[in-house]
Amino acid sequence: MARAAYILPALAVVAVVAMSSVFIVDEREKALVLQFGQVRAVKEDPGLGFKIPLIQEVVRYDGRILGLPTQPLEVTLLDDRRLVVDAFARWRIVDLVEFRESVGAGGETTAQIRLDNILNAAIPEVLGSVPSSRVLSEDRTGLMNQIRDIARREAMALGVDVIDVRLTRTDLPDQNLSATYARMRAEREREATDEIARGNEAASRVRASADRTVVELTSEARREAEVIRGEADAERNGIYAEAFGRDPEFFAFTRSLTSYERALQGDNSSIVMQPDSQFFEYLRGDTAAIGAAPAAAAPVTP
Template sequence: MRKPLFLIMVVTLVVMCASLFVVKEGQRGIVLRFGKVLRDDDKKPLIYNPGLHIKIPFIETVKNLDARIQTMENQADRFVTMEKKDLIVDSYIKWRISDFSRYYLATGGGDVSQAEVLLKRKFSDRLRSELGRLDVKGIVTDSRNRLMTDVREALNNGTSGSDEELQTNTADNAIASVVARVERETNGGPQPSVNPNSMAALGIKVVDVRIKQINLPTEVSDAIYQRMRAEREAVARRHRSQGLEEAEKLRAAADYKVTRTLSEAKRQALIIRGEADAETTKLYADAFNKDPAFYAFIRSLRAYENSFNNNDMIVLSPESDFFRFMKSPKGTTR
């Protein structure tokens, strides 16, 4: 008796657990019954807000859609400005789902990649059209913020077919075909409040559009860098030549100053030496005048000292006047 009751309780608990599902905060739920979306009276998918909900167990399944803001990174692409100059633009888009039922039908069951493909095509064509109206200066200055605002508004609200510079036919045709399929699936008529070539027709709202980086093409950048390098090298050579010129001037001035200083020093030395020689000669003359014999004797002693202090041989006649102070009083040489 207890065993069947226990089995009944287990089965009941399993059925209750399978009947309940939770939609997390930041998500929306869509219930599928046998693979088909549950719809309301207007043939639109039923959307479940965050919270606890009930479904038929084992028959219905839940598909969750992300309601948060999502970021789509765009690969850097080449764009042409009003001046017919190429730019490589790197950008990203912030977007979120605004109409979950329309988004689910337009993307074939909430496929994010399909939504981003359509969004990227629309954004790329619209950005190309907007950049074609501006020059490079306007793109990189204050016009850049206005450009991003115009692109965002064009994505959200669409563009009129009367625009002369409208270049988004390919993307608009793709979005229009998706919108037509959504209308067929919901069996509803056209909605005047939604532009068929806007992202709102897909249930998407673009929150923000930003350009991360703007670069020149590689070949243009290389040419600019080569020209800048050549200009910098020319400036460097000019500075080097000016430096060498200044160095030569300083070196010449230093050499001239050194030569002038040395010449002045030599002149002063010669003057001092001449004055010293004159003073010496005067002293010798005074001494000679006072005692010429003694002066001659001293001069002879110095000559003997300088002549006889080495092993050199001197051949002189004994009668030479050189030996007059070495002779004995009798006149013979010692």
């Protein structure tokens, strides 16, 4: 019984020591085994690892691709224009030993600060050598690649690899926005005024052409109407002349009736003239009947 009392605690101590000598590395992590601050082993593959309990310790780092958004940075370009630039970088740890020696116990936080300083120096270096038209254009991949290459070269001393750098914002400073918007508004208003002037000029040309066409068509129509009216009058006069030649008395009679009709139109027409006027020749009772022969009438005794 006494021996069993010593064996069980010994087994417990051995189990605790064995468990403390084993560590597990996740597939998203990388690990270093340190002994008194010195690197003794590197564990980059996921799985079990071993260390000496109480003497060695395990430091874990993120093995994934990490992101780094930079702070807004005001940059002066080649044409003396100032822009506020934001960037976003992708990076990862590639050399654990060098990374540990560079950042010490600060880990990823210290590396983020160091990378931010590197990017803040690389962005003005690249953008300050080009005009604003190139920075504000859609095709600025070359500029971002230049920033990435400079940052990658500087970050190699940290044991990290800068995978990509992207410019997320390139805007004017707040104090320049109002002046820029006013200038853009003035340019748009000038363009609108020019367009309105050109439109009015085109409308005047179209209106003048339409008026000229109307005058020409109206003149042509009047000319044709006068020609037709003249031909009709000539034909009418010919018909009148032919009818007058066939029976002058009947022609005079019909003309008189037509005159009566036109003169006595209306509900209250009044004509004042002498009874023996020639106008009433065919209304007097003693006028001979039209077409009657005087010789054929029989003599009447009074």
